[in-house]
Amino acid sequence: MDTSKPAASSSAAPRRSFKAQYLILYNFVSAVLWTTVFGRVVLLVPLVGFTHVYGGVGNFAKWTQTLALLEVVHALFGIVRSPITTTGMQVASRLLLVWGIVNNFTRQTAPSVAYSTMLFAWSFTEIVRYSYFVAALGSGGSGVPKILTWLRYNTFYVLYPLGILSEVTLVYKSLGPAKEWGYIYEIILKSVLLIYIPGSYILYSHMMAQRRKVLRGKQRQT
Numbered sequence: 165m166d167t168s169k170p171a172a173s174s175s176a177a178p179r180r181s182f183k184a185q186y187l188i189l190y191n192f193v194s195a196v197l198w199t200t201v202f203g204r205v206v207l208l209v210p211l212v213g214f215t216h217v218y219g220g221v222g223n224f225a226k227w228t229q230t231l232a233l234l235e236v237v238h239a240l241f242g243i244v245r246s247p248i249t250t251t252g253m254q255v256a257s258r259l260l261l262v263w264g265i266v267n268n269f270t271r272q273t274a275p276s277v278a279y280s281t282m283l284f285a286w287s288f289t290e291i292v293r294y295s296y297f298v299a300a301l302g303s304g305g306s307g308v309p310k311i312l313t314w315l316r317y318n319t320f321y322v323l324y325p326l327g328i329l330s331e332v333t334l335v336y337k338s339l340g341p342a343k344e345w346g347y348i349y350e351i352i353l354k355s356v357l358l359i360y361i362p363g364s365y366i367l368y369s370h371m372m373a374q375r376r377k378v379l380r381g382k383q384r385q386t
Contacts, residue, residue, distance in 0.1 A: 180301075183243060188301045190234065195294035197228040202287035209280055217283070218266070218274035225283055226262040233259075250370045253363055258286070260356065261331055268345075269338045278333035285327035292316050317375040324371070328364050332357060 180188070204221040212220070232255050239246040261282070266273050273279060292315045299308045335357055342350045 184301055187238075187244070188298055191294045191297040191301065194228075194231065195291055195298060197224075197231070198287045198290040198294065201225045201228055201283060202291060205280055205283050205287065214277045214280045215275035217280045218270065221283065222266065222270075222274060225287075226267065229258050229262050229286070247370070250367060254367060257331065257356075257363065261334060265334050265338045265353075269341045272341050273334045273337050276334065276337060278330040278337075281326055282330035282334065285323045285330060289320065289323050289327070292319060313378065317371075317378055320368075320371045324364075324368055328360065332360055335360075 201221060201224060204224070205217060208217045208220045235244075235246070236248070236252050236255050238244045239248045239251045266279065292312065296308060296312045296316045299312055335353055339350060339353055342353050
């Protein structure tokens with residue numbers, strides 16, 4: 165995300181550009197939405213069990229994730245400096261999960277533990293990510309709390325594998341019912357499973373590179 169500093173004013177505090185204000189609003193709203201998803205998941209699991217989580221959060225999570233299409237637009241038009249390839253891959257894979265898998269094959273996938281663990285991994289990751297960007301944009305990149313930086317560049321070691329394993333499990337569970345939709349759809353989903361191998365490596369490598377970049381910057385400041 166773009167964390168460039170707005171031009172300083174000689175007589176008052178720096179005035180943020182319209183782009184910065186928009187990105188702060190977008191990231192703040194996204195953080196609130198994913199916090200709601202996270203809260204519902206962690207409350208519903210002990211109250212009603214994994215099998216009924218979808219009924220309490222499914223539609224909300226689906227539309228919350230759909231909002232992330234804007235991130236592809238942001239990257240495509242240079243509103244942020246995120247790579248379009250990794251951004252597009254991540255958004256596309258998640259939309260496939262919420263619309264092409266869980267929405268179409270709810271009975272086979274939604275009651276699975278994998279659905280709840282997927283939402284847990286997604287929502288926690290996104291709460292941290294969007295909160296980090298709000299803090300970075302709001303402070304011009306200089307006032308991000310250390311805890312957010314640590315969470316942003318360390319929790320993915322656990323949450324990415326958890327999310328990927330959960331996603332693969334749901335795609336696999338949908339292969340059987342996908343046959344009823346036609347041979348082509350089944351082939352597409354099998355291809356998606358194969359794409360997870362290089363795709364997961366690309367996304368993980370991207371986060372590792374980002375982590376090294378941030379840590380090098382911290383070392384220069386000390």
